[in-house]
Amino acid sequence: MPPSERFKQKLAHIIFDYNTVPSKMFDLFLIAAIVISVIVVMLDSVSGIHAVYGDFFYVLEWFFTVIFTVEYGMRLYVATNRMRYARSFFGIIDLLSILPTYFSIFFPGTQYLLVIRFFRVLRIFRLLKLVKFVKEGEYVRNAILASSRKILFFLFFVMVTVSIIGALMYLIEGEEHGFHSIPEGVYWAIVTITTVGYGDISPQTIPGRALAAMLMIIGYSIIAVPTGIVSAEMASMNEQLHADLSKLNSCCKIIDHDGDARHCKECGKPLD
């Protein structure tokens, strides 16, 4: 193996493994860099803080951009199929994390303030890089995927309800009470059925309030539906998991053998 190939392999180990010391340190360093750089982006948007620490944040920004550029280069370098990585979800996110900073060089004037603000805010998508490190979500994701069709059907029902009630409220309350158009009525209906309730638009007439009360009670009752779907799905998954485990190791009705056990601790039967 040529040395360059060996170096590449070593690098790949650091980047993709997650139980050796160097790869753990690499991960922790990256996570810290992502979190801090996102906090910097957020604080930099507060005008009071920007006035004082703006220059410091500018330096920090370039520091993080260089780090993420090096990371992007490394991932591209070790990838077995570079095009595939570059086009993958994380490949695009990794690129988007660094591009805005470089772009800001080409629009230095204040005349493009909006464009610069746009690119600055875009950097917040770096947060999505964090998702790579979360190995936890399988269970939650599976439960949501398994019930996604039912939840989509539920959302379809919600959309039909808010469309009709939003249009009805536009008819009942009209412009003089803040319902200027049907989309505004639908927006109000969504604010109400989800029990958010800003109160920026709210019905004033008696029939309007009666309809609103009905919508609130609908919203309050049907929240049971997605919750019931996901609960039932997760209960099924838990049961399935127990059943699978007990089929695998069905000597003594012990379901949770110790992780490192090679034999059942009650009867001595070898485990898989």
Next chain:
Amino acid sequence: MPPSERFKQKLAHIIFDYNTVPSKMFDLFLIAAIVISVIVVMLDSVSGIHAVYGDFFYVLEWFFTVIFTVEYGMRLYVATNRMRYARSFFGIIDLLSILPTYFSIFFPGTQYLLVIRFFRVLRIFRLLKLVKFVKEGEYVRNAILASSRKILFFLFFVMVTVSIIGALMYLIEGEEHGFHSIPEGVYWAIVTITTVGYGDISPQTIPGRALAAMLMIIGYSIIAVPTGIVSAEMASMNEQLHADLSKLNSCCKIIDHDGDARHCKECGKPLD
């Protein structure tokens, strides 16, 4: 069979089937027409958009009305019992979807515009007709139907609570703090117990706020009740489903045979 009869049957297949190519295309085309026409109605109610695109929307509206009229005619033509279709829920909705536009020729004034717009939005109900084949809807509907009596009892309890607390708040806060009548107090109580919380009416006195805090905590706790009912019902349904499946195909404790399997893939037993 006379040719007119054969044509009628062919038409009926396109309209009512849902797994042949022409009927699928018919459904997709209708769904698109409904969704777009509803969006057009909604956008047309925004005065800024109406000013610019009003004429274009007017043409579109007539285009969709003609389509829906043809569809209504077709359904009426192929129906085995025309009166029954015309009087059914979907028959009435189908008619209401097209009437307002024709109506607007004879009553061109703007005073009916709001009402006509509302009836046009009712078209969205027609989507429900097209999703009746979705088995996810079945599952959700069954769970809600099975628990509807319990949920009605729960809503009865909520109504009693909001009536009494609404009346009490009218007594405590009075007109000077925005509680002008008992119905207004009840409206406030519904806004509060469902955790919507607009804030357009809110208690100012100390006893009023104490009562409000109590009501909020009641609302926050008892949302567990409908959710628990539906969750438990769905868990029962899932279990029943598994039990049914395992009784049907009870050779190898495999519950989820592949959809196209004719024999159990473990023991070769033929499946239904």
Next chain:
Amino acid sequence: MPPSERFKQKLAHIIFDYNTVPSKMFDLFLIAAIVISVIVVMLDSVSGIHAVYGDFFYVLEWFFTVIFTVEYGMRLYVATNRMRYARSFFGIIDLLSILPTYFSIFFPGTQYLLVIRFFRVLRIFRLLKLVKFVKEGEYVRNAILASSRKILFFLFFVMVTVSIIGALMYLIEGEEHGFHSIPEGVYWAIVTITTVGYGDISPQTIPGRALAAMLMIIGYSIIAVPTGIVSAEMASMNEQLHADLSKLNSCCKIIDHDGDARHCKECGKPLD
């Protein structure tokens, strides 16, 4: 049996039974009277409606009062232990439903009007008496009772949380941002943790908003706790019910025999 005794018994049957025609009619008539009289009280409190229909409502009020007085007399007459009925929860509610109207003769001033109206609304409690036979109510009540200790513990946790966070917000935001005292801070914390969110008091400073965001996320997450408790309890109850039924009628694994079945419809085994 003397005729008066026989009359009394017949009356008692009408009042307390719930599956004969006269008793059903008696119940339905009473439910209608209660619901309409409560609606009349509510509408009468709306000044605009009172101005027009006040006299009509006054007559209606006396009409219902006479009905409820006759009913109260009847219940007192047929009661085996009159003192016990008069002192029971429903006995007191029945009396409170009619007293305010008589009271209003002796104190004709409007200064007691609000209080009298409130007591009139209490009539709605009388509906509870008539639904005590609803088995759905039993199910919901049992599930809540079985989990009441766990829910009380949950509410204790909520109370401690809102007390401490309310006090901290009073310290952080202070009087200048609407947090005039610790109880007001606690009120705000309850409004927030229950996700009601009126917005009449809301944090303005950065640390205050950070604490508020934390409280919201706590409230949003821990709503899972009472819901989980009740869901799990109801799932257990459903399972227990199925197990009981299948033990009782354990011939053919049919759990839901028809209500009027005397024999299992599959194997002919007699049922209890």
Next chain:
Amino acid sequence: MPPSERFKQKLAHIIFDYNTVPSKMFDLFLIAAIVISVIVVMLDSVSGIHAVYGDFFYVLEWFFTVIFTVEYGMRLYVATNRMRYARSFFGIIDLLSILPTYFSIFFPGTQYLLVIRFFRVLRIFRLLKLVKFVKEGEYVRNAILASSRKILFFLFFVMVTVSIIGALMYLIEGEEHGFHSIPEGVYWAIVTITTVGYGDISPQTIPGRALAAMLMIIGYSIIAVPTGIVSAEMASMNEQLHADLSKLNSCCKIIDHDGDARHCKECGKPLD
């Protein structure tokens, strides 16, 4: 045993036992003292009440402080390892409950008003002393602990969502509609996704409202996730509990033997 040792042991019994008469009275007295002293702290912060009862509250405060000091001394005295108690969670809470009052002697002038207010509010943490007396929470705590990793993952997902949508709203709505910075946008997104909805900041533009509607529906749907997790966990725990009980006493499929039963009441098998 020397008398001092015997006294110490007797004291320890009173403090730590919870089923003898003196220890129960000790507990009840302490609980009352904690609750009343916290109420005093709260009421004292209401300026109207402070003006009238301030002196009375001052005396009460010293009364409770002396009680809690004696309690702290007693616990320190009987502790087998004093340092460990002093450093334990409850040791620190017990100390913090009395310190602020003593501190207030050293800062008597009005120039330290803020410091005094700070210490006064700190006394609210006395509430945590109550946690000692709650023996209920095991079940709830176990269910939350068992699902804490899944809930943390859920919160991570929520944090990423609100960060990105908050930043987008800052971009869309901008300063002129109350979104002055990204952190403010994130605060708004938390207020919205948790369905609190104060309404102090709310979107005004059409794209802003569309994004807000999307966020509300996300929040309304994903509340199913933590609830589903905890529900499924609790259902598992209930099942496990039943299974454990039935394994212990597996004669007649009776799960709930009477608490005082020594033999199974159906078959007479001795129970543990």
